[in-house]
Amino acid sequence: MLSLTIMAITFGVVFLAELPDKTALAGLMLGTRYRASYVFAGVAAAFAVHVALAVAAGSVLTLLPQRLLQALVGVLFLAGAALLLLKKGDEDEENIKAPADQSFWKVSGAGFMLILVAEFGDLTQIMTANLAARYDNPLSVGLGAVLALWAVAGIGILGGRTLMKYVPLRLITRIAACLMLALAGFSLYEALAA
Numbered sequence: 001m002l003s004l005t006i007m008a009i010t011f012g013v014v015f016l017a018e019l020p021d022k023t024a025l026a027g028l029m030l031g032t033r034y035r036a037s038y039v040f041a042g043v044a045a046a047f048a049v050h051v052a053l054a055v056a057a058g059s060v061l062t063l064l065p066q067r068l069l070q071a072l073v074g075v076l077f078l079a080g081a082a083l084l085l086l087k088k089g090d091e092d093e094e095n096i097k098a099p100a101d102q103s104f105w106k107v108s109g110a111g112f113m114l115i116l117v118a119e120f121g122d123l124t125q126i127m128t129a130n131l132a133a134r135y136d137n138p139l140s141v142g143l144g145a146v147l148a149l150w151a152v153a154g155i156g157i158l159g160g161r162t163l164m165k166y167v168p169l170r171l172i173t174r175i176a177a178c179l180m181l182a183l184a185g186f187s188l189y190e191a192l193a194a
Contacts, residue, residue, distance in 0.1 A: 001137070001139075002139055002140055002143070003135075003137055003140040004140075006131075006135045006137050006140035006141060006144065007140045007141075007143050007144035007147075008144065009131070009135075009144070010128070010131050010135075010140065010141045010143075010144025010145050010148070011144040011145070011147055011148045011151075012148075012179065013127060013131065013148075013179050013183070014124050014127060014128060014131075014144065014145045014148035014149060015148035015151060015152060016175055016179060017123055017124050017127055018124045018148065018149055018152045019152050019155070027039065027040075027043060027111075027152075027153045027154075027155075027156030027157040030043075030107075030110065030111055030114070030157065031156065031157035031158065034102060034107045034110075035102065035107065036157050036158060038102075038104050038107035038108050038111070039107060039108070039111045039157055040111070040150075040153060040154060040157055041104070041108040041111070042107065042108030042109060042110065042111025042112035042113075042114075042115070043111040043112070043114075043115050043150075043153045043157070044150050044153065045108070045112050046111070046112045046113075046114075046115035046116040046119070047115060047119070047146055047149040047150060047153065048146055049116065050115075050116070050119055050120070050122075050125050050128075050149070051125075051128055051142050051145045051146045051149065052142070053125070054125045054126070054128035054129040054132065054145065055128060055129070055132045055138045055141055055142045055145075056138075057129040057132070058128065058129035058130065058131065058132025058133040058134075058138070058141065059132055059133070059136075059138050061073075061129065061132075061133035062132075062133050062136050067191050068191075070134075070187045070188070070190045070191035071187070071188065071191035072133075073130050073133050073134050073187045074183075074184045074185070074186075074187035074188035074191060075184070075188075076126065076130045076184075077127075077130060077181070077183045077184035077187060078181070078184040078188075081177040081178075081181045081184060082177075083123055085174070085177045115153075124145070124148075124149065128141065128142075128145040130183075131144075131145070134183070134187060
């Protein structure tokens with residue numbers, strides 16, 4: 001059953017966690033070199049694969065006893081918040097090998113491979129798995145996560161530099177970390193109260 005509340009929570013957490021990540025930068029770099037729609041097609045497909053893997057992993061976690069699951073999810077949210085807060089802001093830009101021709105398949109393939117490799121095991125993939133385990137609603141979590149990742153990619157492709165002029169990256173990172181801390185606290189409370 002689709003839950004708009006779970007979708008919205010997932011969208012917010014994943015969007016805020018991914019916005020300061022390398023995806024917006026990679027999308028911006030590809031988007032300045034190639035047709036935006038071609039880049040987005042490849043990036044969107046890669047994110048769909050990542051979300052499917054994360055939701056599947058989270059669904060497996062739901063097989064654990066409820067108290068253990070809530071404790072594990074809480075600890076993983078705490079780790080995610082710590083990673084965001086301790087993350088260095090001066091990450092090196094990743095080198096993107098430009099395809100020689102500008103065809104749809106070459107450009108979208110470059111975007112797909114870049115995101116597939118760069119985002120595997122990324123914080124947002126782990127957070128998506130946590131949310132899938134927490135809410136036991138893979139469809140709502142999956143849709144919320146993929147829409148958030150597509151939104152960040154679109155922002156990066158179409159205007160990441162402009163957004164970053166108006167909204168400090170540090171603020172976005174701190175808001176995402178606070179949301180994860182709140183989710184961690186709620187999960188740990190449920191684990192101890194159960």
